[in-house]
Amino acid sequence: MDLTYTAAEEDFRRELRAWLAAHIPDEWTRPGFWESLGDDESFRVRRDWERDKALAGFAGIEWPTEFGGRGGTPGMKAIYDEETVRAHAPRTVNPLGLAFLAPTVMAIGTDAQKKEIVGPLLRNEVIWCQGFSEPGAGSDLAALSTRGVRDGDDFVVNGQKVWTTNAVHGDKIFTLVRTEPGSQRHRGISMLLIDMHQDGVDARPLKQMSGASEFGEVFFDDARVPASDVLGEIGDGWRTAMLLLSFERGASGIGQYTEFRRQYDEIVEVARRLGRDTDPVVRGRLARVLTELECLRLHAMHVLTQVEQGRDLGFEASMTKLQWSETFQDLWEVYDDILGEDATLDALSTPGGDLDLRPLHAQSMWSRSVTIWGGSSQVQRTITAERVLGLPR
Numbered sequence: 001m002d003l004t005y006t007a008a009e010e011d012f013r014r015e016l017r018a019w020l021a022a023h024i025p026d027e028w029t030r031p032g033f034w035e036s037l038g039d040d041e042s043f044r045v046r047r048d049w050e051r052d053k054a055l056a057g058f059a060g061i062e063w064p065t066e067f068g069g070r071g072g073t074p075g076m077k078a079i080y081d082e083e084t085v086r087a088h089a090p091r092t093v094n095p096l097g098l099a100f101l102a103p104t105v106m107a108i109g110t111d112a113q114k115k116e117i118v119g120p121l122l123r124n125e126v127i128w129c130q131g132f133s134e135p136g137a138g139s140d141l142a143a144l145s146t147r148g149v150r151d152g153d154d155f156v157v158n159g160q161k162v163w164t165t166n167a168v169h170g171d172k173i174f175t176l177v178r179t180e181p182g183s184q185r186h187r188g189i190s191m192l193l194i195d196m197h198q199d200g201v202d203a204r205p206l207k208q209m210s211g212a213s214e215f216g217e218v219f220f221d222d223a224r225v226p227a228s229d230v231l232g233e234i235g236d237g238w239r240t241a242m243l244l245l246s247f248e249r250g251a252s253g254i255g256q257y258t259e260f261r262r263q264y265d266e267i268v269e270v271a272r273r274l275g276r277d278t279d280p281v282v283r284g285r286l287a288r289v290l291t292e293l294e295c296l297r298l299h300a301m302h303v304l305t306q307v308e309q310g311r312d313l314g315f316e317a318s319m320t321k322l323q324w325s326e327t328f329q330d331l332w333e334v335y336d337d338i339l340g341e342d343a344t345l346d347a348l349s350t351p352g353g354d355l356d357l358r359p360l361h362a363q364s365m366w367s368r369s370v371t372i373w374g375g376s377s378q379v380q381r382t383i384t385a386e387r388v389l390g391l392p393r
Contacts, residue, residue, distance in 0.1 A: 075308060102118050108232055146160065157223045187238075293327060
C-alpha cells in the first residue's frame, strides 16, 4: 500500500487549494448556512458554483481531455475529493450523471451521444437523474415494470420510478425500461435517455424526515423517446446498467473519510460542550468509532494503490460501500446517544453559548439511509460473500 502522492499530484493539490480558497465565500463554511436556504435556492447556488469550477478546469479530474476533463490520475481524483471536503465546498448537483452516466457514454455511447451529453453534463448545463428503483421492486432491479412500446422511430413509455435523486431539478433521466413485450428478468430491457420537460413526464418531490426533498418520484404517461436515445443496444439494457454501475469501482473513499473525520471532531466538541466528554462509556464509543475511521482511511489508500496499479477491483467495491456506510452510521449513532432526548431539539444552551444542532441533526437523519441506497448492507454482504470470498449460496 502506497500512502504517498507524486510531485505532480502534490502540485495539483496546491493549485486546487488556491482556487478553492479564492472561490468559496466564508459564509458557505458557517454551520447552518446551507440549511438556511430553500431547496431551490441551494440548488441554484451550487449549480452556478460547480459550472464555474468546471470552466476553471477542476471537474472531470480523471476524464480524458477530449471530453473536457483534466486527464488526471486516480491520485489527483483522490486529492480532489479530499481537498473539496476540507474546503467545505458545496456538494455536487449532478452526482449520478458525473459518476455513472458520463463514463458510460464515453465508453459505449454513439458519437452523437458523446457530443450531446458529456460536455453539457460536465458544465452542469443539463442535470441528470437516474430512474432505476420502482414501487414494489425493492432492491430487485430486474423486477421493473415500466414499459416502452415501439411506435415508429420512438418508444412510448408508461410506468413509475421512485427514490429518484434530483427528480424535481432534473432535465433528463437515464432509466431502465422493459422494451420487449413478454420478456422477464434481465432480458428485454433497454436504457433510455428521456427528456424530463416533455408532456407525459411528471416529477413529484418526496419530503424526507430532515425536511429536504432531494428525492422524488417520476411518472411516465405516454412519454415519447426517440430510439436514437437508447444507450447501448436495444434490449441489452441490463448489460449497460451493469457497466454503468461498475464505474463506482475504484472509488477509494478518501472523500468520505475526510468528511467523516471532520464530523467526528464536531461530535466530540458537542460532547465537550455538554460535559459528556468525561463519561467513560461515551469516551469508549468515540474511541471505537475513531478506530473504524482510521481503518476506513487505510482501506481507502489500499483501494487507491490498487487502482493506480491498474487492477480492476470488481466486486470488492461492495466491501468499500459496506465499510464506509456502516462506519458513517456508527458515528452518528454515537451522536444520538450523546444527546439522548435532546436530539429532538434544534438548539441547546450551554455554558459556552447556544449550540445550533440543526446541521448535525440533518447529517444524523441522513445517516439512516446510507446502508440502504446504492445497494443495502445485506446486498453488499451477499456480494462480498459470493463474489469475493467464493462462499456457496
